[in-house]
Amino acid sequence: MSTVVALACLRPEMLLAHETLPAVPVATDHGVDGSELLILLYIFILASFLGHQLILRVPPLLHTPLMSGTNAISGISLVGSLVAAGLAEPVICNVLGGLAVGCAMCNVVGGFAITDRMLAKFRKGSR
Amino acid sequence: MQGLAELVPMSTEWLYLAAAVLFIVGIRDLSSAETARRGNLLAACGMILAIVGTMQHGLIVQWGWIVVGMVAGGVIGLVMAVFMPMTAMPERIAIVNGLGGAASGLVGICEVIRHVILPPEGTSASDFSSFHVGVAGLEIMLGAMTFTGSIVAFGKLRGLISTRPMTYPFQNVVNIGWLLVMLYLIFGLVVGSLDPVFFFVLAGMALLFGVMFVLPIGGADMPVVIAMLNAYSGLAAAATGFVLSNKVLIIAGALDGSSGLLLSLLMCRAMNRSLTNVLFGAVGGSGGGAQFSGGELQGDPQSISTVEAAERLFDARRVIIVPGYGMAAAGAHFAIREMADVLKERGISVKYAIHPVAGRMPGHMNVLLADANVPYDDLVEMEEINPEFAETDVALVMGANDICNPAARTAEGSPIYGMPILDVDKAAQVIVIKRSMSPGFAGIPNELFVAPNCAMLFGDGKQVAEQLIETLSL
Numbered sequence: 338m339s340t341v342v343a344l345a346c347l348r349p350e351m352l353l354a355h356e357t358l359p360a361v362p363v364a365t366d367h368g369v370d371g372s373e374l375l376i377l378l379y380i381f382i383l384a385s386f387l388g389h390q391l392i393l394r395v396p397p398l399l400h401t402p403l404m405s406g407t408n409a410i411s412g413i414s415l416v417g418s419l420v421a422a423g424l425a426e427p428v429i430c431n432v433l434g435g436l437a438v439g440c441a442m443c444n445v446v447g448g449f450a451i452t453d454r455m456l457a458k459f460r461k462g463s464r
Numbered sequence: 465m466q467g468l469a470e471l472v473p474m475s476t477e478w479l480y481l482a483a484a485v486l487f488i489v490g491i492r493d494l495s496s497a498e499t500a501r502r503g504n505l506l507a508a509c510g511m512i513l514a515i516v517g518t519m520q521h522g523l524i525v526q527w528g529w530i531v532v533g534m535v536a537g538g539v540i541g542l543v544m545a546v547f548m549p550m551t552a553m554p555e556r557i558a559i560v561n562g563l564g565g566a567a568s569g570l571v572g573i574c575e576v577i578r579h580v581i582l583p584p585e586g587t588s589a590s591d592f593s594s595f596h597v598g599v600a601g602l603e604i605m606l607g608a609m610t611f612t613g614s615i616v617a618f619g620k621l622r623g624l625i626s627t628r629p630m631t632y633p634f635q636n637v638v639n640i641g642w643l644l645v646m647l648y649l650i651f652g653l654v655v656g657s658l659d660p661v662f663f664f665v666l667a668g669m670a671l672l673f674g675v676m677f678v679l680p681i682g683g684a685d686m687p688v689v690i691a692m693l694n695a696y697s698g699l700a701a702a703a704t705g706f707v708l709s710n711k712v713l714i715i716a717g718a719l720d721g722s723s724g725l726l727l728s729l730l731m732c733r734a735m736n737r738s739l740t741n742v743l744f745g746a747v748g749g750s751g752g753g754a755q756f757s758g759g760e761l762q763g764d765p766q767s768i769s770t771v772e773a774a775e776r777l778f779d780a781r782r783v784i785i786v787p788g789y790g791m792a793a794a795g796a797h798f799a800i801r802e803m804a805d806v807l808k809e810r811g812i813s814v815k816y817a818i819h820p821v822a823g824r825m826p827g828h829m830n831v832l833l834a835d836a837n838v839p840y841d842d843l844v845e846m847e848e849i850n851p852e853f854a855e856t857d858v859a860l861v862m863g864a865n866d867i868c869n870p871a872a873r874t875a876e877g878s879p880i881y882g883m884p885i886l887d888v889d890k891a892a893q894v895i896v897i898k899r900s901m902s903p904g905f906a907g908i909p910n911e912l913f914v915a916p917n918c919a920m921l922f923g924d925g926k927q928v929a930e931q932l933i934e935t936l937s938l
Contacts, residue, residue, distance in 0.1 A: 374595060377706055377714060384715040387488065388722030394495040397820055397845055400727060400827030403494050405557055406504050407723040408694055410487055411564045413511065413716035414701045416518045417571040417708050422533055423524030427582050430574040435529030437574070441567035442537025443544070444560050449508040450545030451556065455831055456501040458550075462839025 402455050409448025415441035471522035479517030480712035486510030487716050491723070497840055514712055550835035551795055554825040555621035558690055561697050562614025568700035569607025572600050573667060575707050580660045594654045596707055601650035603703035604663060605670040610696040612674030617689055620678070621824055627683025635680055636744045642673055681743065684789070684866070684905035686824045688731045688742045695724025727826050734820035734846075736872075736882035763914040765901060770928065773895050773921050774935040780857035783807060784849065786817045786888055787829045789905075790863015790898070794925030800862060801836040803929050806936045815842055817849045817859075817886050819867040850887045859891035861912075863925050865904025870911050878908055894918040897928050 395403045418441050421434030487510045493503025524530070541560070548556050579592035592600075619625035649666045652658035681689050698720025705713030732739050768776075777783060785804065791797055804814040816838065822829045830843055844852075853859060861868060868888040872880045888894055889912050896913060898920060903909050912918055921928055 373709065377709060377711070380711055381702060381706075381714050381718050384718035385722045388491070388719040389726055391488070391491045391495070391719070392723045392726045394492075396495070396497075397730075397818065397827055398830045398840055398843060399494060399497060399500055401553065401557075401825055401831045402500060402504070402827070403491075403723065404691065404694055404727060404826060405553075406494055406507060407491065407698070407720045408557060408561050408564065410491075410507055410511070410716050411561075411694070411697045411701045411720040412567070413514060413713055414564060414568040414571055414704050415511075416514055416710060416713055417575075417704045418533070418567050419515070419518045419530055420521050420523050420708070421571055421574040421578075422529040423521070423526055424574075424578065425523075425525045427578060430578050431526070431529045433570045433574050433577075435533040437567040437570035438530055438533025439537035439540075440563040440570070442534050443541035444537075444564040444567065445511055445541065446538045447541030447545045447556075447560050449504060449511070450542055451548070451553075452504045453501060453508075454545060455550070455553070455834070456497075456504060458831075458834040458837075459497050459500070459840050460834075460837075461497070462841045 399459075402452050402459075405448055405455065406452045409445055409452060412441045412444035412448060415445055473520050473522070476517040476520050479513045480710070483510040483514040483517070484712050484715040486513065487719060491719060517712075550831060551792055552622075553831055554686065554690065554823075554828060555618045557825060558614045558617040558621055558693065561690070561693050562611045562618065565607045565610025565614060565693070565697040565700055567607070568697065568704050569604050569611060569667065569670075571704050572603035572607060572700075572707065573663065575600050576604070576660065576663045580663075594656070598650060598654045599703045599706040601653055601663070601666060603700055603707060604667050605646055605650065605673075606696050606700035606703060608667050608670035609674035609677065610693055610700055612671045613678045613689075613696070614674075614693050616675050616678040617686060617693060620683055621686060625679075627686075629680045629682040631680050635676075639673070639676055639744075642669065642676065646670060646673065677743075682905060683824065684821075685735075685742050687821055687826050687828070688728045688739070690825050691724050691728035691731060692743070693724070695721050695728065698722075698724055731821055731826055734884065735880070736884065765913045765918070765920045768895070768919040768921055770921065770923075770931045770935055773919070774932055776858055776893055776895065776919075777807060777812070777860070777932070777936065778810065780807075780812055780893075782813045782852075782856045783858045783860060784815050784817050784853065784856050784888075784891065786819075786859060786861045786864050786868055786886055787833065788819075788822050788862065788864025788867060789824060789828075790865070790925055792823055792828060792832055792863070794863060796862065796925035796929050797832045797836040797838075799926050799929035799933065801833065801838050803933045803936065804838070804842075806933055815844050815849065815852075817846065817853075817888075818843050819846050819864070819886055822864060822867055846884060846886055853887045853890040856891040857893060859888045859894045861888060861894060861896040861898075862929075863897065865898075865910055866908070868910075868912060869904065869908060870915075871908055875908070880908060888912060889915055889917070892917065895921055897921045897923070897925055899924065 418434055418437035421430050422438050424430050486506045490503040490507030493499040620627050646666060646669050649662050653662055698717045702714050702717025702721060705717055732742055807814050818829050866880055868886045870889050871878050872883045872885045875881055894917055
């Protein structure tokens with residue numbers, strides 16, 4: 338049993354292989370049909386509510402680090418930028434994608450680093 | 465090229481899932497000062513997983529542009545993070561946020577180019593469904609307006625552009641009309657009545673819209689603007705997620721979007737204004753609310769010297785310091801903390817009263833004072849500290865104005881009427897450190913300054929604080 342779990346951890350695709358194989362391979366990376374669109378909308382809506390609840394709990398003390406941290410998280414558009422920059426063609430996409438990677442990377446690295454620097458300064462008083 | 469089914473390998477999906485969980489747990493940990501740093505690290509780990517996962521994407525066949533972009537962006541981001549002083553935090557957040565928006569917008573344009581304008585052989589533009597066209601349009605619009613809006617916000621915060629709102633007649637009509645035209649363009653693109661070239665028109669219009677939208681908003685309303693722009697860049701990222709059917713993008717974008725929106729609403733509530741009033745009201749400028757004049761102040765302010773102020777502080781048992789944007793502008797936070805240390809050594813209790821919209825971004829005062837080594841349990845929120853003013857001997861107002869203007873309680877029709885304020889005037893004595901008698905950002909004279917229990921200590925915040933330290937240490 339444990340080997341199966343270990344294997345699954347290493348090669349998670351094995352677990353789900355039977356689900357993905359019979360599906361007709363989609364011709365693009367945009368294989369969204371109606372049901373998947375709905376799933377994406379569910380995810381968006383649930384994540385928005387979750388975000389709302391999580392952020393409500395953050396005290397005003399930490400609002401700046403919160404903003405700077407979520408700001409860094411929004412640099413997740415890096416994921417899309419990477420694909421655009423690495424496409425086989427057209428070159429214009431590579432250029433724009435490369436630029437986008439630069440912007441998003443600046444956002445991500447700068448955002449997390451400065452948030453950490455900021456949070457390191459918050460200390461509890463002992464006096 | 466790899467097999468089509470392997471474009472997004474399962475391992476990537478698992479890494480994305482882990483990344484999404486880490487983002488959520490990370491934000492949860494940000495809710496307490498003790499765990500916040502760990503939360504930020506967790507979110508950063510999530511980002512690394514997302515990047516590693518993306519690297520395995522089947523469509524990525526060349527690495528040149530990726531490496532160049534990552535190295536350049538990473539170095540710039542790191543340099544900014546390490547060398548930017550804490551006082552420059554609002555503008556830093558603005559500019560970096562703009563870059564996030566730009567990245568989303570650029571990805572949107574790439575998607576449009578490669579699917580609609582130059583579809584690869586064997587596929588046609590119709591593979592890109594009308595839904596995709598719509599979200600790509602939204603993505604480009606949000607990304608572009610976040611980019612330029614953030615640059616204008618940066619300029620205002622840095623003082624490169626006048627922080628006074630710039631207004632012209634029918635501004636709101638023009639802005640709303642402009643927005644409607646952009647939405648119409650997206651609609652036209654979706655139903656196919658417009659040529660795809662209009663995507664670029666849309667991008668251009670959105671770039672201009674960002675400028676038009678932020679220019680009329682005054683400097684004191686920047687906390688709301690920064691939070692809003694944060695929300696836009698999150699929504700742009702979520703739209704990118706819809707275009708790419710990428711769930712981690714959608715989750716992270718939604719988290720960021722709701723965080724920005726909620727923060728801007730909280731900031732608005734703290735000013736007792738609606739979001740529309742902040743975004744379209746242009747308070748602090750030549751038009752609208754600033755026309756209100758609360759009349760001249762009755763009576764003369766009493767001015768005291770540093771020595772007198774020091775004496776009053778020494779005679780006090782309880783002192784509350786009320787910081788405002790002026791403290792940030794004067795860079796006086798280190799001096800203030802040193803002064804507080806001197807007082808504390810004498811057994812005087814010192815606390816800081818933090819108004820939710822003090823400064824230029826949510827939580828601005830907290831970050832500055834934390835930077836100056838003030839322990840965060842000395843920073844007390846408005847609701848909690850307001851009852852304490854009545855038992856306070858000296859309230860020391862440092863570069864704050866509108867947030868402690870009693871006109872907010874009484875002067876109906878004033879732009880700040882109804883805004884919750886710090887009850888500074890209830891303290892036995894008030895000392896206001898200020899350059900001149902000029903009104904605060906909202907342009908309303910402050911009755912507090914002529915109140916019988918209030919004394920003005922004129923001068924530059926930092927110099928005054930340093931003189932106070934000197935006098936107190938004698």
